[in-house]
Structures are given as C-alpha cells and as structure tokens.
Amino acid sequence: MRVLVVEDERRLAVALQRGLQSEGFSVDVAHDGTQGLWMATEHDYDLIVLDIMLPGLNGYRICARLRAAGNESGILMLTAKDGEYDEAEALDTGADDFLSKPFSYLVLVARLRALGRRAGGRRPQVMRFGDLLLDPAAHACSRGGTEIRLTAREFAVLEYLARRSGEVVPKRAILEQVWDSAFDGDPNVVEVHVSAVRRKIDAPFGRAALETVRGAGYRLAADGG
Numbered sequence: 001m002r003v004l005v006v007e008d009e010r011r012l013a014v015a016l017q018r019g020l021q022s023e024g025f026s027v028d029v030a031h032d033g034t035q036g037l038w039m040a041t042e043h044d045y046d047l048i049v050l051d052i053m054l055p056g057l058n059g060y061r062i063c064a065r066l067r068a069a070g071n072e073s074g075i076l077m078l079t080a081k082d083g084e085y086d087e088a089e090a091l092d093t094g095a096d097d098f099l100s101k102p103f104s105y106l107v108l109v110a111r112l113r114a115l116g117r118r119a120g121g122r123r124p125q126v127m128r129f130g131d132l133l134l135d136p137a138a139h140a141c142s143r144g145g146t147e148i149r150l151t152a153r154e155f156a157v158l159e160y161l162a163r164r165s166g167e168v169v170p171k172r173a174i175l176e177q178v179w180d181s182a183f184d185g186d187p188n189v190v191e192v193h194v195s196a197v198r199r200k201i202d203a204p205f206g207r208a209a210l211e212t213v214r215g216a217g218y219r220l221a222a223d224g225g
Contacts, residue, residue, distance in 0.1 A: 001046040001116045002026045002177055006036030006062070007078065008054050016049065016108075023109055024139075024152030026178050033057030040066055045073045047112055052079040052090065060093045067094035074115035078103070127162050130224020132201060132209055134162050141201070143224075148200050153178065157193045158201070161210070161220040170217040194218055 003025045007013040010031060017027045028043070030036035033056035040048055040062070052059035059077055066073070076097045077090040087098045096118070097111050117137050127134045131144040136159055141148040150158065156178045161169055171190045198210045202225060209225030212218055
C-alpha cells in the first residue's frame, strides 16, 4: 500500500517513513499542510497519516478539502492533544481513525493495516492467477497449495504487479509505488526484487508467470503462467 505521512516533526516523520517501509509500505513524506494537500491531490495514496497541528494548513482543513474533492484514501489523524472534542472534530471532518501522541508504533501499524483492509473492500480479498494465490490482507502467497514466503518488499512488488496483471508495468512505476516518489538510489533494485520474486513463485513450480518485457517493464500473466 502507498502511504503519505504529513508530519512537521521531521525526526518523527523520518522514523515513520523508515518503519513503515520496513513493513512493506511505500511511503512519501510532507512536512507542512500546503505540501501535504498538494501531494494528496496529485498522487494516489491508499492511506494518509495526517498530523493535526501543521504549518500552512492544519490537518482538519486538509481532511475536509480532500473529502469534499471526493478523495477516498484512508485517513489516520495524529495529534499531540488529548480529549474527546479533538477526536470528534477529526472524525467529523472525514478522518477514519484517530491516534494521540505519544503513540505505540505497533498500534499505528495495526490501525493502518485495518484501514487498508477497509479502504480496499472494493478489491478482491484473494487474487487468483491460475494456481497462484495472493492474499493482501493476510500478507500470504501460495502456489498450488504450497506456501511461498516473500519479504515485505517482494510481496509489495508482486501485489502491485498483480493488481495490474496482464499489463506491462514500467520499472519507474514500480519504484514510485513500492519505494517512494523521491527514490534516488539504483533503479536496478527493481530488477533484483523481481528476480527474487520469480525465483520463488515460478522456478520451483516450472512456471513463467512473471515476465520481463525488455525495454518496457514487467508483466504478471493473468493465468498464472
């Protein structure tokens, strides 16, 4: 899932970005309300972690504007405040959940996964490609009933290709979705992860579901290969 963190406390924002990336999320960060609103409007995010007290625009106003524009991303609001009035205002402006600082990182991740399942309700719970099964909610993958263990990043790569099965997906699109829009490392990291996924879902089973289309990108066969 692709996540936008809008948080002006830079150390917290960096910690959240690194932690969520280690969980397999693709994470972008904005440090003020104006930038956060622009990014949430210009890009497609599954989830938004939104601080309430922000320079520029506060979280309430950002949330209200996004909902008024028809944005359906799952929104989890963060605030240093306590009290039922703050929670009520966050929910009234369109937030899906609310967490007060200081918070448990484990609780934050659990709530984001819950929001992701809720926001993804329109998507199939289990994706099937022949005998290849992918269950995003359970973070599980199997082929012909045999469990396949994938790292968080490998799973994210496979899930993105699965959601666009049959299409040729460019390397840059995978970088932006699975890593983040500001990634400036070696783009060959995509090739490395795709190769790792192929070794796990295809090679042991004599299949060829994950195809490299030279000069164009990668494609997951809709029939499982």
